Structure formats: structure tokens, C-alpha cells
Amino acid sequence: MPVLPVNGIRIGSTAAGIRYKGRDDLVVIECQSGTSCAAVFTRNRFSAAPVQIAKKHLGQVSPRALLINSGNANAGTGEQGLLNATECCQILADSLGCEVSEILPYSTGVIGEQLPVQAFKQALPSCLHNLGADADAWERASKTIMTTDTVPKLFSRKVDIAGCEVTITGMSKGAGMIRPNMATMLAYIATDAVIEQPVLQSLLNEATRVSFNRITVDGDTSTNDACTLLATGIAKMAAITENSKEYEQFSSVLTALMQDLAQAIIRDAEGATKFITINVSGGESEDDCLAVGYTVAESPLVKTALFASDPNWGRILAAVGRAPVSKLDISQVNIKLNALRIVTAGEPDTSYTEDAGQEAVSSNDITVDIELGGSDNRVTIWTSDLSHEYVRINAEYRT
Amino acid sequence: MPVLPVNGIRIGSTAAGIRYKGRDDLVVIECQSGTSCAAVFTRNRFSAAPVQIAKKHLGQVSPRALLINSGNANAGTGEQGLLNATECCQILADSLGCEVSEILPYSTGVIGEQLPVQAFKQALPSCLHNLGADADAWERASKTIMTTDTVPKLFSRKVDIAGCEVTITGMSKGAGMIRPNMATMLAYIATDAVIEQPVLQSLLNEATRVSFNRITVDGDTSTNDACTLLATGIAKMAAITENSKEYEQFSSVLTALMQDLAQAIIRDAEGATKFITINVSGGESEDDCLAVGYTVAESPLVKTALFASDPNWGRILAAVGRAPVSKLDISQVNIKLNALRIVTAGEPDTSYTEDAGQEAVSSNDITVDIELGGSDNRVTIWTSDLSHEYVRINAEYRT
Numbered sequence: 092m093p094v095l096p097v098n099g100i101r102i103g104s105t106a107a108g109i110r111y112k113g114r115d116d117l118v119v120i121e122c123q124s125g126t127s128c129a130a131v132f133t134r135n136r137f138s139a140a141p142v143q144i145a146k147k148h149l150g151q152v153s154p155r156a157l158l159i160n161s162g163n164a165n166a167g168t169g170e171q172g173l174l175n176a177t178e179c180c181q182i183l184a185d186s187l188g189c190e191v192s193e194i195l196p197y198s199t200g201v202i203g204e205q206l207p208v209q210a211f212k213q214a215l216p217s218c219l220h221n222l223g224a225d226a227d228a229w230e231r232a233s234k235t236i237m238t239t240d241t242v243p244k245l246f247s248r249k250v251d252i253a254g255c256e257v258t259i260t261g262m263s264k265g266a267g268m269i270r271p272n273m274a275t276m277l278a279y280i281a282t283d284a285v286i287e288q289p290v291l292q293s294l295l296n297e298a299t300r301v302s303f304n305r306i307t308v309d310g311d312t313s314t315n316d317a318c319t320l321l322a323t324g325i326a327k328m329a330a331i332t333e334n335s336k337e338y339e340q341f342s343s344v345l346t347a348l349m350q351d352l353a354q355a356i357i358r359d360a361e362g363a364t365k366f367i368t369i370n371v372s373g374g375e376s377e378d379d380c381l382a383v384g385y386t387v388a389e390s391p392l393v394k395t396a397l398f399a400s401d402p403n404w405g406r407i408l409a410a411v412g413r414a415p416v417s418k419l420d421i422s423q424v425n426i427k428l429n430a431l432r433i434v435t436a437g438e439p440d441t442s443y444t445e446d447a448g449q450e451a452v453s454s455n456d457i458t459v460d461i462e463l464g465g466s467d468n469r470v471t472i473w474t475s476d477l478s479h480e481y482v483r484i485n486a487e488y489r490t
Numbered sequence: 491m492p493v494l495p496v497n498g499i500r501i502g503s504t505a506a507g508i509r510y511k512g513r514d515d516l517v518v519i520e521c522q523s524g525t526s527c528a529a530v531f532t533r534n535r536f537s538a539a540p541v542q543i544a545k546k547h548l549g550q551v552s553p554r555a556l557l558i559n560s561g562n563a564n565a566g567t568g569e570q571g572l573l574n575a576t577e578c579c580q581i582l583a584d585s586l587g588c589e590v591s592e593i594l595p596y597s598t599g600v601i602g603e604q605l606p607v608q609a610f611k612q613a614l615p616s617c618l619h620n621l622g623a624d625a626d627a628w629e630r631a632s633k634t635i636m637t638t639d640t641v642p643k644l645f646s647r648k649v650d651i652a653g654c655e656v657t658i659t660g661m662s663k664g665a666g667m668i669r670p671n672m673a674t675m676l677a678y679i680a681t682d683a684v685i686e687q688p689v690l691q692s693l694l695n696e697a698t699r700v701s702f703n704r705i706t707v708d709g710d711t712s713t714n715d716a717c718t719l720l721a722t723g724i725a726k727m728a729a730i731t732e733n734s735k736e737y738e739q740f741s742s743v744l745t746a747l748m749q750d751l752a753q754a755i756i757r758d759a760e761g762a763t764k765f766i767t768i769n770v771s772g773g774e775s776e777d778d779c780l781a782v783g784y785t786v787a788e789s790p791l792v793k794t795a796l797f798a799s800d801p802n803w804g805r806i807l808a809a810v811g812r813a814p815v816s817k818l819d820i821s822q823v824n825i826k827l828n829a830l831r832i833v834t835a836g837e838p839d840t841s842y843t844e845d846a847g848q849e850a851v852s853s854n855d856i857t858v859d860i861e862l863g864g865s866d867n868r869v870t871i872w873t874s875d876l877s878h879e880y881v882r883i884n885a886e887y888r889t
Contacts, residue, residue, distance in 0.1 A: 134812075135808060135811040135812045136810075136811040136812075136818045136820055137807050137808060137810065137811030137820055137836075138811070164804070166804060166807075166808070167803070167804045167807045167808075167833070167838060168837075168838065169836070169837030169838055170837065201802075201804065202802075202804020202805065202807065202808060203802075203803060203804035203807070203838060267791070268791055268805075268808065270812075309789075309790040309791060310788075310789070310790070311789055311790065311791045311805070311808060311809065311812070312808070312811075312812035313808065314804075314807070314808045314811060389709075390708070390709070390710055391708040391709070391710065391790070391876075391880070391884070392666070392667055392708060392710045392884055395880075395881055395884035395885045396884065396885070398881070398885050399884075399885035399886065401885070403601075403602075404566075404602060405563070405565060405566045405600065405601020405602035405713075406601065406667075406710070408536050408565075408566045408601065408602070408713070409534060409536060409565070409566075409601060409667065409710060409711070409712065409713045410710065411535075411536065412534040412535040412536030412537070412711075412713060413533075413534045413535075413669075413710070413711035419535045421535055421536055434566070437536075437568070438567075438568030438569065439566060439567065439568055439602060477790075477881060478881060479878050479881050479882070481790070481794075481881075482794055482797070482876060482877065482878050482880075482881055483878070485790070485791055485794035485795065485798075486794045486795070486797050486798035486800070487798065
């Protein structure tokens, strides 16, 4: 589906020279007055200055604009970082003629360096001058928020709610320091549907749980993760309420869109050559299924084996065996690699051959199915492999 | 200190061709009758066949011999793996004229392939023919148990116990799949001191807790970890009892030796270019200190930054912030890199400069000090960096 603009949203991008040369790094997303806004943020205790400010502003009024920069995370910057984030918001508020609390700030990039406020100040007029409501504005912004990303992530969906066709469009960025716990770094989704804030927040929470909160590249939860959902309410429809058929319809399309955005991050993960889906079922609890899934997903040995297209399933088995779960009966464990049975009832499957294993992992998309027992609990996690390129990117990131 | 043989221990090595060509891969450690034996094993739930058999045999009688092979882990091998391990023990027991339960088996190498019992059978006579009690026998065995290790790990200490000089000599192996949880893959320590089994076991447990259980390369707990401590009791001394001065003396030297062995594994970690010591203090509990320490130690982003000698301390801060601890007051957090203050009271230290940071991480030995608060809890963890070579080794391991 082509990118669909959202009624009530205008976006401007520009080059402020915050860190990168010769590319855009500053975005303003302006919302129609009365837009509902829901957001989830990182649970990293060293949350970045913009995260702290955005959380503070969010509770007060409905936002007038989102202010986003790449190249500098404004994290680990202490009191000065908070002052700088607030000052940038104030400059934008002055231009738009609104309160500082109506601006939500977001930053992504290097941790531990102060934000160059002067660069914001100089670049904002051009950013506002570029405000546009069309698909191009979304496309340009989705590139502006990239850091080590190699492709922009931008998707649209339409959904019919009680006879009214509404649009949901979202963009995300992220390729490393990815193990969102609450949301992932810089995702922005907008819809023209009519949804009051509390309902919007539960829609976002539910979709986040099975999209951004189910991906991992390196287990490193960012200090800046933030996912924001805007509902401009311009569509001619009754407001969506909780526990309604319309809620379920919207929720299912929102979840699918957010899974697209989350999976796009994994496909563009730093140095990734494989897209790995890990299904874990039958654990004592959903948490146990997640613990096993993340232990496998983040095992450097599993990731390097898959990078090498080596069906070294012993490493998967060893990772399952060390996962921090309350109870594990290995005689009930079944493991499949792209549908090929490798472990059955805790033992090597008798039909397994090395040739079949080799074929199973030769594909770029690999699914690992892990059954722990007979319960109905079931989770899916998406991850990437660990390649030379991951090491190169992260060894050279600041140089 | 040169390698000191231990009275009552004879060791033989030979080439059985289990996997490697042109090198030794099979060791027999024969113990004087009446030798006390203490051991700790992996907590990985998919523990290898030899681990299961060794645990079973250990409770029965004092061991006559340890049988060790490299190249094949006999893990993930199901019922057949248990039969094979037992058969190998039986062949050795027949040669030595003892019960099968007096043999403890150990394996290290590739997971998921059956042990070639025939190769054991053919090679054992030559292994027993080579039995020797001198330092050369220890040195040869310490090389025989290597897999991706590049150097053998073998250390000796002497300790005076109530006027009697006793010897402790130990060897270990391991370079990857290292996050011991109980003990690490294949460490063998022997002493001629007189120590009954229950006392020996508590000495081993205490020393393991602050040596092998404090190292991590990749967070991947092996299926085959096992650390075994033998006391031949040949020294002319009274038995060491718990809560005695002699216990403390022996314990402190044993711990130092086991820390040497554990640190040697980290210095030889797959692809390692840095030796990283992480001290965490002041947490709510020792477990909280460990959680923070391991989160930093196993963060791919911290490890790649240190590989690049990049003082990217924001990644350390982000890792501390995502550690699974019950309570963290970031305003109390202090972080130092090789004694250079980088974070003070949760904010960037005002004296920090990028040049000073660069100098701090340019060394091959890097100490990260993390203070979480005012409690007396304090732990030390040792780890390595994440390099291109780690990925190469683990992508090519089976090919």
C-alpha cells in the first residue's frame, strides 16, 4: 500500500547540522488542535532528557507538535540536558504561538553529549516553512529520523469503522540498541479516527505489547525509546470506545501496522543478514515463554551460527536450557528449524540429518519453533543474526 | 610459580581422533585410592550426558579416575549419549580393574553429535601407558582439553597448613559459551592436602562462587560445565576441618588459584582483545550488584565499544539503566573507567573530557567501577570484549 497522509497532520523536515552533514536531522510533526495523543516510553532507568520532558508534557494538554532530532540522544546529559530539551520546546512553542507543554520532544543518536540548542534555533524556521500534509512529507521525515538505519520504515493501512474509512500511517527508526521494553525508539503513528485519549492509550499499550515489545537486536534497551500514537479525530465518525466491535477492528489493524514497523526494524538491524522468528509455546506462563524466547534470541552463539547458516542446533538447545524459567521438563521440549524437527521430546529427532538442517537454515528468513509443554501460552519474538558487520558498525559508531 | 605435580595424581594424554586430527584429545586422571573428590556442575537444564553420569557416580564411591575428551561434548545426545558415556567409563574401569561408578566422565566440544566409543576403546591403552606423575603430564593434559582455547590454563600454589606444605595445582579450559552457573567447563584441581569430602565440597563451593561463577564471555552457559577438586590426602597432616584456621588458609589459596584459572579463560576468550574487570558496589543486594554487573558485561554495545577502545560510556549507563534490579536511584550512581570519573551522582562528571576517556580505554586491561549506592554489597565480574574475531570463530566453529 502506498503511503497515505493523515488528515490533520503536517510534517516538516530540515538539516540542522546537529551531528550529520548534508542530510536532514530535524522533524516537526504538527497536529490539528484537539488531537488525542497516547505514548509509551522506555523503561530504562537512565531515560533521556526528552523522554522525561515528553512524559511531563503529555499529561497536561493535547499536543500541538512533536519535535524530533537525530544524531544526538540527549541522554546521560544530566540537568543541562533537561534544560536544553525544554529550551528547544520553548523555541518551537514561541514560533507556533502555543505553550511549551504543548510540545513533545524526542531525540535519537549518540548518548552523553549535550544538544546544540543553537542549531535547533537556526533550523526551526526552515523546518516550519517545509510543513506539508502529503505523503512526501511523511517520506522525508521517515528518512530524517534514521541513525544507523539503512532504510526508512513507513507503512499505511486503511480500516473501515462503522462505514467510515479511516487511515493509520506510522513510521519508526532503529537498528541497534534494540530491545524495547515499553516501546521502541522513535515510532510515530497517526490516524484520523476519532478516539479519546484513554481509549487511544489502551489501543497503543495492547499493540505495543505484541509488536515493539517483541523485538530484540542486541538486548540493549535504549534510553530514548518512545512510541507515539496521534488521533486527529477529523474522520466523520462516532468516537471509538473500549469493548466495542470498532475497538477490535481498529486494534487489529493498528497491531498489524505496528508489527510491520517493528519487523522492519529487525530486517534493517545492524549488520543483519537473517530475519529470525522465534515462536515459543507451552511454557508454565507467558513470562516463561518470553524468557526462553529472549534467551535464544540474544544468545551470541545462536546468532553467529545463524549468520553462518550453520544448523548448530546444540546452541539453541543450550540456550533453552539456561533460560531463567521456573520450571522446564526437558523431556517435553520440541524444537523445529523452519519446520524441520531437530529435537523431539528433549532428544535429537531420529529423522534429523545434517543435510536437511543445512537446507533449513540456508534461507534468509528462519523460524525457530520451541515447544516447552502442553499449556496454551504462546509468544512470538523477532530478532536478527550477529555478523561481522554488527561489530564493525558498533565499533566505529562514534569515530 | 612453575607447575607442581600433586602427590597421588597420575595423568595420561593421547590422540584418539575423536574430532581433531594430529593432536591429543583424550585424558585420564588417575587418583590415589582414598582420594576425596568434590565437584560442581552446570545448571543448564540440558546438561550433557557425561555431566549426568558424573553426578550419579560421584555420590557413590571415591573416584579412581577421571576420563576427559575434547572435540565432542556428548550433549543433546539423548539416551544414546548416556549409554555411550557409561560404556566409555566401563572400558576404562575394566582396564583399571575397578567399578564403573569409580570413573567420572567429562566431555567438551561440539554439541549434538554422538560420541565415537570405538575411538575411546582404541586409544585408552596408549593413554594409560602414558600415565605420569610429573609436571609434564599436567602440561600435556592442559593442552589436550583445549577446544577454541589458544593457550592452556594451568597454575600451582603452595600453602603451609599447620607446618605441612601442601600443593594445589589446577587446570581449566574454555574460551566461548562461557557464563558458568555453578562451575565452568572442565576445570580440574588437585591437592595432596588431607580433606574429607564434605569439607572439600564446601571449600569448592565457596571458591567457585567468586571465581568461575564470576566470569562471562557471551552469557551462554555451557551444557558441560564441570569443576572438580581432588584431595589425595598424601600430605602428612591432620585433616582440615570446617571453621578452622587451616580451612581459611587453604580456602584463600584455593580461591586465588581458581580466580587465576577463571581469569585465564577470560584472557583467552574467543576473539578477546581486552580484559575487563567490572566492580559493582552499593546495590540493594548482592544479586542486584550481580544483575547490573552482568548486564554491562554482556551488553554487545558495551563490548563492541571497548573493542574499539571507544570511551562510549553512554552505553555503560544505558546498560546499568536496563539491568533487572528491584530498585535503582540513578542520582546515587557513580561510574569510573580505569579510575576516571565519568558519571557522578547520575550525571556526567564535570571533569570528564573525551581525551581523558580515550586514554582510559586505550589500555588492554580495563576496570569499570559502578557504585549504585551506600550498601556494603560488592561483587567483581570479569569479561572480554566483542570483536570481529569472536564472530569469525563462532560462525566457522563447525565448518
